[in-house]
Amino acid sequence: MTIVTIVKQVPEAEARVRVQGGALDLAGATFVLDGMDEYGVEQALRLREAGEASEIVAVGYGPRETEQALRTALAMGADRAVLLEASGLDDPLTVALALAEVVREAGADLVLVGGKQADWDSAALGPALAEALGWPHVDWATAFTLSGQAFESVHEIDDGSETLRGSLPLVVTTQQGLNEPRYPTLPNIMKANRKPLDVRPAATEESRSAARSYAVVERERRRVVLEGDASSAASELVRRLRDEAKVLG
Amino acid sequence: MDFALPEELRALQRTVRSFAQREIAPIAAELDREPRFPWPSLRAMGALGLLGLTTPEADGGAGLGSLAAAVLLEEIAAADASHATIMSVTSGLPQALLVRHATPAQRARWLPRLASGEWIGAFCLSEPHAGSDAAAIRTRARRVADGFELSGTKAWVTGGGEAHLYLVLAATDAGAGARGISAFVVERDQAGISFGAPEAKLGQHAAITTEVRLDACFVPLEQRLGTEGQGLVMALQALDGARIGIAAQSVGIGRAAFDAALAYADERQAFGVSVREFQGVGFPLADMATRLEAARLLTLRAAWLMDRGRRVTKEASMAKLFASEAAAFVTDAALQVFGGYGYSREYPVERYFRDARVTRIYEGTSEIQRVVIGRQLYRDRDRAEAPGREAGA
Numbered sequence: 001m002t003i004v005t006i007v008k009q010v011p012e013a014e015a016r017v018r019v020q021g022g023a024l025d026l027a028g029a030t031f032v033l034d035g036m037d038e039y040g041v042e043q044a045l046r047l048r049e050a051g052e053a054s055e056i057v058a059v060g061y062g063p064r065e066t067e068q069a070l071r072t073a074l075a076m077g078a079d080r081a082v083l084l085e086a087s088g089l090d091d092p093l094t095v096a097l098a099l100a101e102v103v104r105e106a107g108a109d110l111v112l113v114g115g116k117q118a119d120w121d122s123a124a125l126g127p128a129l130a131e132a133l134g135w136p137h138v139d140w141a142t143a144f145t146l147s148g149q150a151f152e153s154v155h156e157i158d159d160g161s162e163t164l165r166g167s168l169p170l171v172v173t174t175q176q177g178l179n180e181p182r183y184p185t186l187p188n189i190m191k192a193n194r195k196p197l198d199v200r201p202a203a204t205e206e207s208r209s210a211a212r213s214y215a216v217v218e219r220e221r222r223r224v225v226l227e228g229d230a231s232s233a234a235s236e237l238v239r240r241l242r243d244e245a246k247v248l249g
Numbered sequence: 250m251d252f253a254l255p256e257e258l259r260a261l262q263r264t265v266r267s268f269a270q271r272e273i274a275p276i277a278a279e280l281d282r283e284p285r286f287p288w289p290s291l292r293a294m295g296a297l298g299l300l301g302l303t304t305p306e307a308d309g310g311a312g313l314g315s316l317a318a319a320v321l322l323e324e325i326a327a328a329d330a331s332h333a334t335i336m337s338v339t340s341g342l343p344q345a346l347l348v349r350h351a352t353p354a355q356r357a358r359w360l361p362r363l364a365s366g367e368w369i370g371a372f373c374l375s376e377p378h379a380g381s382d383a384a385a386i387r388t389r390a391r392r393v394a395d396g397f398e399l400s401g402t403k404a405w406v407t408g409g410g411e412a413h414l415y416l417v418l419a420a421t422d423a424g425a426g427a428r429g430i431s432a433f434v435v436e437r438d439q440a441g442i443s444f445g446a447p448e449a450k451l452g453q454h455a456a457i458t459t460e461v462r463l464d465a466c467f468v469p470l471e472q473r474l475g476t477e478g479q480g481l482v483m484a485l486q487a488l489d490g491a492r493i494g495i496a497a498q499s500v501g502i503g504r505a506a507f508d509a510a511l512a513y514a515d516e517r518q519a520f521g522v523s524v525r526e527f528q529g530v531g532f533p534l535a536d537m538a539t540r541l542e543a544a545r546l547l548t549l550r551a552a553w554l555m556d557r558g559r560r561v562t563k564e565a566s567m568a569k570l571f572a573s574e575a576a577a578f579v580t581d582a583a584l585q586v587f588g589g590y591g592y593s594r595e596y597p598v599e600r601y602f603r604d605a606r607v608t609r610i611y612e613g614t615s616e617i618q619r620v621v622i623g624r625q626l627y628r629d630r631d632r633a634e635a636p637g638r639e640a641g642a
Binding site for chain 1 (some may be wrong): 257260261263264265267268296297298299302306311312313321
């Protein structure tokens with residue numbers, strides 16, 4: 001059984017991001033494998049270690065630099081990688097259509113993808129990919145196991161957790177709590193450079209939607225540091241919450 | 250001439266930086282206040298391959314070169330100097346010596362356990378009365394049936410009592426000076442080896458340091474490493490590589506202090522502006538950045554030469570001398586940028602300052618590095634002038 005794990009490269013969570021002329025300036029930011037996708041890669045590895053999968057294919061969509069994130073997935077243990085090279089502003093529906101082709105070609109029965117991406121935050125790629133494949137989709141998994149074609153997936157809801165059972169094929173969106181991703185070992189990082197990574201241009205002509213423009217909305221954070229010892233700072237906080245923010249009665 | 254790190258090495262650096270900042274940096278302050286040998290994080294480092302960086306893959310190591318080792322050691326040191334010291338010692342001294350001089354049986358017995366971090370290795374050269382004057386060591390190895398009996402006291406042993414393997418230098422021929430010293434491997438559970446209490450030190454508290462006492466400690470012949478009488482020669486050669494390690498560690502500690510000062514000078518307001526607007530703060534930041542950059546370049550170049558099979562005695566000493574002095578300057582200047590807060594334990598800068606201080610002392614003091622460099626200058630000149638050698642040979 002083949003698992004496809006979708007991988008995106010995003011700015012590191014602590015990266016310093018500057019806004020210049022209404023656009024993001026990411027020069028100098030460090031890019032990493034998206035944390036939510038990383039849970040998917042880790043889960044794929046665990047399923048293979050449990051004997052439920054034979055091959056793991058990491059698939060990325062984006063600029064050439066996405067290769068770095070794919071190499072991270074390969075270093076963690078994915079067998080091979082495919083990069084659909086595209087220059088930038090494609091929306092999740094367009095990306096999903098292109099990725100669906102690669103999933104079919106790989107003959108995969110299971111796709112793991114981050115619940116949302118750290119940069120655009122749309123939470124749309126997973127559902128859109130399921131739709132493009134015509135497969136069911138379980139979202140925000142915090143536990144996921146396989147037994148042959150049968151899956152069991154858990155996700156949190158407001159008053160507890162929900163367990164879903166069914167059979168493959170399936171698209172699963174992953175999130176924090178699913179697992180603790182491993183660090184790739186140094187020898188495996190070296191070996192990842194010798195694993196197959198297939199780069200090809202993304203075919204996007206089928207898309208039914210297009211992103212026309214993006215704008216940065218800036219919001220200044222109003223920071224207030226309350227001085228003084230704990231009890232006077234607490235009194236001042238209560239006063240501000242009551243009299244200024246009016247959130248206390 | 251290409252100063253960019255290869256992409257392969259940058260991938261290693263990214264992973265190790267992420268690991269070090271997430272798993273080690275957050276525990277550094279607590280380990281400083283409540284010193285203990287940091288076994289859980291050392292185990293995690295071992296799992297990644299960080300405790301056997303330059304040991305070949307066939308022996309269980311990561312099989313990397315000196316350049317990679319220097320880059321990765323800087324990352325660990327920027328998170329916590331104690332971890333970097335333990336890493337530098339176990340990888341750079343016992344393992345480096347075993348890789349170079351061990352018999353196949355000795356390699357199989359010790360290297361996989363050391364390279365994986367299951368075992369930590371320690372290095373026992375200095376003695377209470379013999380530091381820089383290494384040939385004056387008094388620990389004796391007396392020949393007995395089937396082996397040797399070691400007696401003496403070793404000082405300043407990183408990992409004493411915690412490490413499983415001790416590489417001990419002892420005199421097999423007391424009259425032969427530097428040529429009468431041999432190397433031995435002693436395991437922790439052997440009879441006749443014991444440990445002093447952890448030394449109370451200025452910094453690097455988690456890199457536990459003790460005396461190692463050998464009292465008629467029997468080691469079988471198969472635990473002698475290399476040729477009899479060659480121990481000090483082997484050790485000094487290994488110290489070339491180890492000095493590059495200390496240089497990289499110094500750059501790492503300095504970088505941590507510099508990054509903290511850079512951020513603080515931006516955030517801290519005085520007279521209505523960020524203090525970085527004042528030359529009294531901006532100039533030291535410029536000096537710190539410049540010295541760190543120079544220190545890193547010396548370090549990486551020495552490592553790069555070593556990877557090309559060159560003898561790097563001079564270059565390693567230059568890197569170690571300059572980088573450790575730079576770390577002292579940078580951590581002191583960073584503390585000054587922080588003002589009163591720099592002197593407080595509330596911020597990490599005073600720890601960087603204390604941790605950096607020993608880099609000017611261990612693996613050869615700054616003074617000894619100057620002796621080594623000065624001696625090497627004439628050796629290099631005489632070699633260059635020797636007849637029968639073509640230019641560039």
